[in-house]
Amino acid sequence: MVKDHLPRLRRELELDVVLANGENASGGLGLSAKSAQELHRCGVDVLTTGNHVWKFPDIRPALENEPWLLRPGNYPASAPGRGAGVYELGENLPPLMVINLQGRTFMEAIDCPFAVAETLVAKAPPEAVIVVDMHAEATSEKRALVHLLRGRVQAVVGTHTHVQTNDARILDEMTGYISDLGMCGPEDSCLGMDNDIILRRFRTGLPQRFELAKGPCMLNGALMEVDNGQCRCISAWQYRAS
Numbered sequence: 001m002v003k004d005h006l007p008r009l010r011r012e013l014e015l016d017v018v019l020a021n022g023e024n025a026s027g028g029l030g031l032s033a034k035s036a037q038e039l040h041r042c043g044v045d046v047l048t049t050g051n052h053v054w055k056f057p058d059i060r061p062a063l064e065n066e067p068w069l070l071r072p073g074n075y076p077a078s079a080p081g082r083g084a085g086v087y088e089l090g091e092n093l094p095p096l097m098v099i100n101l102q103g104r105t106f107m108e109a110i111d112c113p114f115a116v117a118e119t120l121v122a123k124a125p126p127e128a129v130i131v132v133d134m135h136a137e138a139t140s141e142k143r144a145l146v147h148l149l150r151g152r153v154q155a156v157v158g159t160h161t162h163v164q165t166n167d168a169r170i171l172d173e174m175t176g177y178i179s180d181l182g183m184c185g186p187e188d189s190c191l192g193m194d195n196d197i198i199l200r201r202f203r204t205g206l207p208q209r210f211e212l213a214k215g216p217c218m219l220n221g222a223l224m225e226v227d228n229g230q231c232r233c234i235s236a237w238q239y240r241a242s
């Protein structure tokens with residue numbers, strides 16, 4: 001879906017930058033170094049990740065070596081890679097800072113995403129546009145993060161649930177927000193996986209080997225526009241193509 005749609009979307013919508021969370025781009029679970037490179041080559045400028053990023057060991061050196069590839073910044077400092085980056089987008093555009101964080105509700109007990117958010121935002125270059133990917137299960141944790149950062153960053157977007165929410169909005173005439181961007185993957189599925197297998201897992205309580213669902217796919221996300229003068233988010237919409 002990304003390969004088919006992104007080059008056209010970049011052109012038609014005159015996108016200055018494209019961000020994606022790629023943590024499950026390799027067969028629906030995890031991200032290999034090869035898939036990360038593939039996504040980057042077809043037009044994803046910065047790739048964030050989440051709790052499944054560690055599945056393929058070859059992602060670890062890629063996280064260390066590729067500045068466009070991030071992991072949640074609130075993993076312990078000894079984990080490979082980094083949770084934020086600053087990127088030059090070209091002439092007449094402000095620098096972009098991307099921050100990747102992960103929630104702790106119903107997820108691994110890693111460092112506090114709110115404290116790490118404060119630390120990373122404090123390090124942003126003065127003119128930078130800041131976009132935060134909050135990879136979290138609980139909507140309340142994502143809402144709490146945008147409340148912490150409203151008026152200080154240009155966007156907070158949620159990822160991880162695979163289900164797009166219908167709540168794109170702008171807070172304090174500054175900060176674009178959506179609770180979850182949704183996924184790119186098979187439409188008739190349980191979060192991308194084969195429906196029958198997931199149903200069997202719930203009905204039996206036994207572990208199952210997951211398989212990617214087949215059939216038509218969808219591309220979910222959000223489009224946000226930042227005013228080049230005042231650096232405020234001036235429009236935010238959820239986006240879906242199939």
Ligand SMILES: [Fe+2]
Nearest residue numbers: 050051052160
């Ligand atoms: Fe996740």
